[in-house]
Amino acid sequence: MKRIREIDALRGFALFGIIMTHMFQGYLASLVPPQYNGFNMFFPVDELSRFMVRNFFVGKFYAIFSMLFGLxxxxxxxGKKDASSRKFAWRLVLLFVIGYVHHIHYRGDFLTVYAVFGIILILFRKIPTKIIFVAGLFLALNGPAVLQKGSALFFQKTEAAPQNTGGKTKLELANSYFDLVLEGExxxxxxxxxxxxxINKYNYLKSSGRMWIVPGLFLLGLWVGRRKWHERLEHIPLKRLILVSFSIGMPLVWINFHFSRSNYSEFVQFLGGISKDASNIFMPLFYIGLLLLAYKSNFIGKFIKYLIPVGKMGLTTYVFQSVFGLFVFYxxxxxxxxxxxxxxxxxxxLLFFIMQMLFAQWWFSKFKYGPLEWLWRCGTDRTWLSNKLSESDRVSLKFPVS
Structure with a gap:
């Protein structure tokens, strides 16, 4: 399968946003106990950093990564009529195994989530393209949760179903987890x-709406593939995409920022939640348009292309970002x-991501696949594959930096 460099660059860009988000959050994957609120606020500039991460990073970059998974x-x-769905299902099983090892170290892992929700892609393989788009957009906008919350808000007041916390309060669970992280046992x-x-992951997926949003983003990525936009990148009106997505996305970010606070009425918070989910569609489209436009630039494109190798080994990059974050904070x-x-x-x-870019470039000067990508591929094919580049591979390999 011929790789599309712009797609790898987008994946690398998404991974940059993911590590920046997680680093600011201290690689925590749970509620922060009240006594530790603002644990990383040391200087006035940290308030600005928190504002930027909350409004322009959280939910945006993982959306790009998720759509690329669907693509x-x-x-x-x-895109291959004779390809086996069973083989892709086995690929998801292996991804779950890798994700499980990752999860028991970092409970914020999303590989297990991708492995489970990836099944929807198999189920929709024979579904018409238009239905895939409608279903994907409805789920990506958190439609089921919006309907449920709207129904409860306007028609009947119902108490939220209690979350499964194993007999402990959410505060007790948060304190227990935070202490374990600090003690480092x-x-x-x-x-x-x-x-x-x-249990924490399930409750988070349910309360945040990502139980619906992630499969929706997968389907939107599948729709992009069906429409073959990845083969016609030069025909995408990027300036129009940037203008439209920014004109819609920025007001949505502003509405969410102002109206999602607890001192507003339930209805206003409801609108804030809707705007948040919508902004997590339009702002990623804005970022994608900007990056693809920059990729075409003779000057900026040279720097954007450094993202290609790190995006090509997206699985390895993601897991080792967690290794670094846990080492720093735990x-x-x-x-x-x-x-x-x-x-x-x-x-x-940022420094670690730069190191990852340099490492990825060096790695692909000697090997065909990233370390974890190679293991995943070997497991999928159930045979040990050669990972070393042949002389012909070295000649054809043309990464942008030498």
């Missing part, structure tokens, strides 16, 4: 993540969770 399904399976963290961590590493400014954490994330 990858098209490139691997849906590795074995206890593994046990907690493999038990309470999955007690069994450097234990800097309560000692690091949020802005400084962003700086460390």
């Amino acid at each position: 990858s399904f098209y490139l691997i399976l849906d 590795y074995k206890k963290l593994l046990i907690s993540n493999s038990t309470a961590g999955f 007690g069994y590493g450097l234990g800097l969770l309560l000692k690091l400014s949020g802005t400084v954490a962003l700086g460390l994330g």
Whole structure:
């Protein structure tokens, strides 16, 4: 399968946003206990960093990554009539195994989520393209949750169904997890993540709406593949895409920022929630348009193309970002969770991402696939594949930097 460099660059860009988001959050994946609110607010600039991350990073970059996952399904399976759905299902099983190992270390893992929700792509393989778009947009906008909340708000007052917390309050669970992170008891963290961590993940997916949003983004990515936009990137009116998505996305960000606060009425907060989910569609489109336009630039494009190798090994990049974050913040590493400014954490994330770009470029000068990508491919094909580049591969390999 011929790789599309712009797609790899977009994936690398999404991974940049993901590590920046997680670094600012201290690689926590749970509620922050009240006594630790503002744990990374050391300097006035940290307030600005928090504003930027909350409004322009959270929910935006993972949306790009998720849509690209759906597009990858098209490139691997849906665009090939003779390709086996069973093989893709096995690929998802292996992804879940990799994700499980990742999850027991970092309960914010999304590989297991992708593996489970990826099944919807198989189920929609034979569905007409128009239905895929409508269903994808409805789910990506958190339609089921909006209908449920709207119904409860306007027609009947119902108490929210209690979350499954294993008999403990959410505050007790948050305190327990935060203490484990600070103390750095590795074995206890593994046990907690493999038990309470999955309950926490389910509750988060349900309360945040990502239980619907992630499959919706997958379907939108599949729709992009069906429409073959990835093959016609030069024909996309990028300036119009940028203008329209920005004109819609920025007001939605503003509405969410102002109206999602607890001191507003339930109806106003309801509107704020809708605007948040909608902004997480339009702002990613704005980012995608900007990056693709920059990619075409003779000057800026040279720097954008550094994202290609790191995006090509997206699985490896994502997992090792977690390894770095856990080492920096958790007690069994450097234990800097309560000692690091949020802005400084962003700086460390940026430096590590630059190192990942350089490593990825070096790696692909010698190997065909990223380390975890190679293992995943071997497992999918159930055979050990050669990963070393042949001389012909080296000649044809033309990454933008030497």
